[in-house]
Amino acid sequence: MPSIFETSSTPSAVPITFVTKSSWPGIKESLSPEARNFAEANVYAAKPGSCLILPGSDGRIAQVLFGIEDADARHRDLFRPGSLPGLLPTGIYRFANAPHDARLAALAFALGSYRFGRYRKAEEPDVRLVPPDGVDAAELDRLADAACLARDLVNTPSNDMGPEELEAAAKQVAERFGARFSSIVGDELLQQNHPLIHAVGRASTRTPRLIELNWGDADHPKVTLVGKGVCFDTGGLDLKPSSSMLLMKKDMGGAANVLALAQMVMDAKLKLQLRVLIPAVENAVAGNAFRPMDVFPSRKGLTVEIGNTDAEGRLILADALALADEDKPELLIDMGTLTGAARVALGPELPPFYTNDEALAADVARCAAAENDPLWRMPLWAPYDSWLDSKVATLNNAPSGGFAGSITCALFLQRFVEPTTRWLHLDIFAWTPSAKPGRPEGGECQAARALYKLLSERYG
Ligand code: BES
Ligand code: MN
Numbered sequence: 391m392p393s394i395f396e397t398s399s400t401p402s403a404v405p406i407t408f409v410t411k412s413s414w415p416g417i418k419e420s421l422s423p424e425a426r427n428f429a430e431a432n433v434y435a436a437k438p439g440s441c442l443i444l445p446g447s448d449g450r451i452a453q454v455l456f457g458i459e460d461a462d463a464r465h466r467d468l469f470r471p472g473s474l475p476g477l478l479p480t481g482i483y484r485f486a487n488a489p490h491d492a493r494l495a496a497l498a499f500a501l502g503s504y505r506f507g508r509y510r511k512a513e514e515p516d517v518r519l520v521p522p523d524g525v526d527a528a529e530l531d532r533l534a535d536a537a538c539l540a541r542d543l544v545n546t547p548s549n550d551m552g553p554e555e556l557e558a559a560a561k562q563v564a565e566r567f568g569a570r571f572s573s574i575v576g577d578e579l580l581q582q583n584h585p586l587i588h589a590v591g592r593a594s595t596r597t598p599r600l601i602e603l604n605w606g607d608a609d610h611p612k613v614t615l616v617g618k619g620v621c622f623d624t625g626g627l628d629l630k631p632s633s634s635m636l637l638m639k640k641d642m643g644g645a646a647n648v649l650a651l652a653q654m655v656m657d658a659k660l661k662l663q664l665r666v667l668i669p670a671v672e673n674a675v676a677g678n679a680f681r682p683m684d685v686f687p688s689r690k691g692l693t694v695e696i697g698n699t700d701a702e703g704r705l706i707l708a709d710a711l712a713l714a715d716e717d718k719p720e721l722l723i724d725m726g727t728l729t730g731a732a733r734v735a736l737g738p739e740l741p742p743f744y745t746n747d748e749a750l751a752a753d754v755a756r757c758a759a760a761e762n763d764p765l766w767r768m769p770l771w772a773p774y775d776s777w778l779d780s781k782v783a784t785l786n787n788a789p790s791g792g793f794a795g796s797i798t799c800a801l802f803l804q805r806f807v808e809p810t811t812r813w814l815h816l817d818i819f820a821w822t823p824s825a826k827p828g829r830p831e832g833g834e835c836q837a838a839r840a841l842y843k844l845l846s847e848r849y850g
């Protein structure tokens with residue numbers, strides 16, 4: 391995504407004044423009589439999100455008023471200014487006064503300028519912003535560019551984003567930052583001992599694969615990212631009903647967000663050794679599809695009984711996590727669009743995360759809040775672990791009962807990671823169902839900005 395920031399000196403930039411219900415009377419007084427009359431004629435009341443463009447005496451745009459919440463409001467949306475690119479005409483603007491958080495406001499401005507334009511000319515707004523004082527515009531550009539990579543990958547429909555295209559996208563990121571790249575494709579997955587990735591992906595004419603990217607100095611601590619890359623999830627033989635299948639092009643959202651995070655890390659040259667693993671498959675229906683009650687070995691050695699072919703994400707992540715764990719990373723992070731239960735519990739905007747490392751949990755929660763990239767901790771609740779028991783195998787991929795679905799998924803994955811590994815798991819949604827400021831409808835970058843902050847604090 392091209393930068394929206396105007397870094398050359400532009401004295402003519404149109405000022406945007408942020409107003410709240412309580413600051414509005416004073417600001418109104420300070421306006422010229424014409425502008426005040428214009429605001430009154432428009433019944434402008436500084437409601438959060440409301441925008442008024444004030445003409446000057448020459449009829450040109452002189453100033454913009456934009457409502458935000460008062461400082462003591464029950465909820466302040468720090469991304470509110472992210473709706474401005476969709477409201478303002480083409481031009482160059484600057485903040486005349488400080489919104490609650492100028493950095494997040496400018497970031498929201500950049501994130502709110504995104505439109506998905508692969509199949510028709512994007513109505514991407516041409517609204518540029520002079521970076522507020524003290525804000526690192528180059529950093530915001532890097533974050534927004536990576537976030538929009540994740541959005542583009544998720545928004546691209548499955549016919550143009552199969553396992554092979556996802557591999558090509560990952561390779562492009564690798565080449566851009568000089569990372570090493572490899573991939574294990576098709577039956578080679580069996581030879582290299584990835585039976586679960588193969589089982590899930592084998593029914594598709596679009597060959598399953600395990601994508602790998604490596605970057606950074608071998609002397610630095612190793613951080614490994616694993617992302618669920620289900621390029622379409624029909625549910626397999628336990629087929630999804632049409633309403634549930636509709637959005638399943640987004641089922642590679644974990645992979646997209648892991649790539650976004652990897653790009654942020656590489657672009658900022660953090661002092662870590664980065665490994666990215668993306669099991670990429672299509673969960674399809676065909677004569678050779680894996681079936682309910684099939685039993686498969688796994689890379690870790692545990693045998694897995696298939697309770698439901700629609701619980702496929704945890705299967706491919708299980709093999710990838712086992713591989714990731716073999717070289718003992720200092721930090722192992724996985725994310726994926728794993729359960730509908732996560733959305734039922736916390737809604738689409740607040741993905742749950744899981745870890746047994748208390749210091750890591752506190753850092754994740756703090757970074758998520760600071761970056762307005764919300765995440766909420768849920769427990770690896772050991773008493774539910776027995777729900778994964780199978781009568782014929784080490785464990786079952788889909789506990790019956792349907793209680794605590796996001797937790798039991800996390801517990802399933804935990805079996806494939808050594809207890810000594812510092813491990814973080816995120817069950818993301820990767821989608822904005824209806825547009826919010828700074829968050830256009832469609833594919834969304836979730837958790838990557840929060841985790842980038844965490845990694846830059848630890849390895850900056
Ligand atoms: N990709 C889905 C989860 C999903 C569904 C995420 C809707 C976001 C929105 C996943 O593969 C899945 O189907 N999970 C099942 C698990 C169940 C069969 C144990 C689910 O959540 O119903
Ligand atoms: Mn599924």
Ligand code: ZN
Pocket residue numbers: 620623641700702703727728
């Ligand atoms: Zn899925």
